[in-house]
Amino acid sequence: MAITSANQLELLQTAEAVAREKMIDPDLVIQAMEDSLARAAKSRYGAEMDIRVSIDRKTGRATFTRVRTVVEDDAVENYQAELTVAQAKQYKADPQVGDEIIDEVPPVDLGRIAAQSAKQVILQKVREAERDRQFDEFKDRKGTIINGVVKREEYGNIIVDIGRGEAILRRNEKIGRESYRPNDRIRAYVKDVRRETRGPQVFLSRTDPQFMAELFKMEVPEIYDGIIEIRAVARDPGSRAKIAVISNDNSIDPVGACVGMRGSRVQAVVGELQGEKIDIIPWNPEPATFLVNALQPAEVAKVVIDEEAGKIEVVVPDEQLSLAIGRRGQNVRLASQLTGLDIDILTEAEESSRRQAEFAERTKLFVDALDLDEFFAQLLVAEGFTNLEEVAYVDLDELLAIEGVDDSTAEELQARARDYIEEQNRKAIEAAKELGVEQSLFDFEGLTPQMIEALARDDVKTLEDFATCADWELAGGWTTVDGSRVKDDGILEKFGMSLEEAQALIMTARIQLGWVDPSELETTEEDEENTEEETEE
Template structure:
C-alpha cells in the first residue's frame, strides 16, 4: 500500500476516528502512524538507517526522510546513520560534529507483513495512550466514592465498570457475604490507583473506614462544609462501627447532626452498609474522657492512662463487664481502634484484688529488707512508698509525717534501706563481672549496678555493645503486626527507663566512642527547629 494523495486525508480521518473512539488526543494517534510508517520504511531500506516520517496535520501528506548525523571519525559506528566530517563535505558546507543531513526519500510500498507490523505499532501506541489517560483520570480520585456497574465476578473478586475503565472489588473488601450479579449498581470507595505494566489498576473497597467517612460526608452537609469533622472511624464491616465527630460551631451538636431528623441521615449510611450498626461518639481531646465515650453503652467508673506505652486500664462495675467487652470482644476492640490505645478492662472486684495484692507485695518487701513488723511496713505502703530507693533517698521530713516515726527512727530506716541497696548493688556488679562486663560500660554514667547486670545477661558487655542498641531494645516499645499492637520488652524497661532516656544514653555513648560528631547533632537540631518554625508560619 503506497501513501497516495487519494488516501492521504484518510490517514487523518482514521486518526480522528480512533482518537474519538478511545477518547485520546488525535496527535498521539498520528505520531503512532508516523512511527509505524518509519518502521515499515526501515524494513524496506535497511534497519540501520535513521528514517523518519512526518504526516502533515492539515493535508495528511506523509514525508519520508533519511537522517545522517556528523560524528568524530573514531566514534563512527553506524555507517548508515552516521558519517565523518570528511564524508559530510560531499553533502554539506562546513559540516560540524553533531550536525544532521536530512534528505527526502521515496515513500515505500507496504507489503502484508509491513502493514501488519504498522497496525500493531498503532494499536500499541493507542493502548498506551488510553492507559495513561485512564491513570491520569483516576489517580486524583483515590479517596473518593464512585458508582459503578458490576460486569462479572472472578473467584470472589468483582470487576466493576466505572465509566472509562474497569476497577476491582476484591473479595476481602466486600461487606460480609455480599454477592453481586452482572449489571448490579454498586457504590465503592477508591482505595488505591496504581500504574502497572498491564495498565492502571483501580482497587475498590466497601470495608475501609474511609468509605463510611465519605458516606457521612455525602449525607451530612455540615461535614461537607467543614463545620463538623470526623476525627476517627473504627469498623467491624457489616456488623458494627464507631465514628468520632467534633463540631467547630458551638451551636451545632455533632452527634445530632450526624443522626439527622428521626435518624434519617445515619439510616441512609446504615442501609448502604448492609445494616451495619453505627455508634456516633463525640470526640474529646482528653483521651480518658474520649475512651469513656467510646466504650458506650457501657458505664466506666475509673480510667488509668499510661501515655508512654499507649495503654489504658478501664474499671467497670461487675455487671457492666460483658457490655463493655461486647459480643466476641467487639465493643472493646472497636474502642481500641478508635482511640489507638490498648485497653485492659477489669471489674471493680478485680481492681480491688490487684490493689490488695500490690499492697501485700510491698508490705512484704519492707518487712523482709528493713526488718520491720507488718504494721510498720503497712504504714509505709499506705503513705505511698513503693520501693527501697524511695525510703533511702527521700527527704527526712516525708518520713516524719508517719505516725510513730521520730527523727532517729527515720534515720535508722534510711540507713537500713541504703545498706540493703548497697548489698544488692554489689551482688549485681559481681554477677555482671562474672559475665564479662567491661569497665567502659561500668564507668558509663546513668547505669545502675542492676541495669549493668541486666545488660550483661543480654550480652551487652561493653560501651560499644551499648552504643549499637536501639532505643526500643532498651526501653521497650510497641509494634503493630497485622493490625494488632504487640509488646516489645526492653532490657532496661523494668527499671523505668523511657524511650527518650534510652535515646539520649545511646547517643551519648556514640559521641564518647567518636561515632557521632556532636556538632552535627546541633546542626540537625537547628535545621529541624527552622523547619518547624517555617511550617508554623505557613499554617
C-alpha cells in the same frame, strides 16, 4: 501498499475514527502511524538508517526523510546515519559538528508483512494512550465514592463497569455475604488506582472505614462544608461501626447533625451499609474523655493511661463488663481502633484485687529489707512509698510527716534502707564480675550495679556492647504484628528506664567511644529545631 494520494486522506480519517472510538487525542494516533511507517521504512532501507516519517495534519501526505548527523572525521561509526564535515558540505554551506542533514527519500511500498507490522505498532500505541487516559482519569478519584454497574463475577470478585473503564471489587472488600448479579447498580469507595502492564487497575472497597466517612459527607451538608469534621472511624463491616465527629461551630451539635431529623441522615448511611449499626461519638482531645465516649453505651468508673506504652486501663462496674467488651469483644475492639490505644478492661473487683496484691508485695519488701513489723511497713506503703530508694534518699521531712515517726526513727529507717541497697549493690557487682563484665561498663555513669548485672546476663559486658544496643532493647517497646500490638521486653525495663533515658545513655556511650562527634550532633539538633520552628510558622 504505497502511501499515495488515493489513501492520504484515509490516514486522517482512520486516525480520527480511532481517536473518537477510544476517546484519545487524534494526534496520538497519527504519531503512532508515523512511528509504524518509520519502522517499516527501516526494514526496507536498512536498520542502520535514521528514517523519520511526518504526516501532514491537513492533507494526510506522508513525507519520508533520512536524518544524518555531522560528526568529527575520525568519529564516524555508522556511515548510514553519520557523515563528516567535508561530506556535509555537499548539502550545506557551512556545516558544524552536531548539525543534522535531512534529505527526503522515496515512500516505501509496504508489503503484506510490513503492513501487518505497522498495524500492530499503531494498535499498541493506541492501547498505551488509552491506558494513560484511563489512569489519568481515575487516579484523581482515589479516595472518593464511585457508582457503577456490575458486569460479571470472577472467583468471588466483582467486575464493575465504571463508565470509561472497569474496576474490581474483591471478595474481601465486600460487606458480609452481600452478592450481586449482572446489571445491578453498585456504589463503592475507590481504594487504589495502580498503573500495571495490563492497564490501569481500579480497586474498589465497601469495607474500608473511609467508605462510611465519605457516605456521611454525602448525607451531611455540614461535613461537606467543613463545619463538622470526622476525626476517626472504626468498622466491623456489616455489623457495627463507630465514628468520632467534632464541630468547628459551637452552635452546631455534631452528633445531632449526623443523626438528622428522626435519624434520616444516619439511616441513609445504614441502608447503604447493609444495616450496619453506627455509634456516632463526640471527639475529644483528652484521650480519657474520648475513650469514655468511645466505650458507650457502657459506663466507665475510672481510666488510667500509660502514654509511653500506648496502653490504657479502663475500670468499669462489674455489671457493665459484658457491655463494655461487647459481643465477641466488638465494642472494646472498635473503641481501640477509634482511639489508637490498647485497652485493658478491668472490673472494679479485679482492680481492687490487683491493688491489694501490689500493696502486699510492697509491704513484704519493706518487712524483709528493713526488718519492720507488718503494721509499720503497711504505713509506709499507704503513704506512697513504693521502693527502697525512695525511703533511703527522700528528704527527711517526708518521713517525719508520717504519724508516729520521730527524728531517730526516720534516721534509722534511712540507714537500714541504705545499708540494704549497698549490700545489694555489692552482690550485683560481684555477680557482674563473675559474668565477665569489663571495667569500662562499671565506670560508665548512669548504670546501677543491678542494671550492669542484668546487662551482663543478656551478654552485654563491655561499653562497646552497650553502645551497639537499640533504645527499645534496653527500655522495651511495642511492635505491631498482624494488626495487634505485641510487647517487646527491655533488659532494663524493670528498673523503670524510659526510651528517652535509654537513647541518652546509648548516645553518651557512643560519644565516649569516639563513634559520634558531639559537634555534629549539636548541628543536627539545631537543624531539627529550626525545621520545627519553620513548620509551626
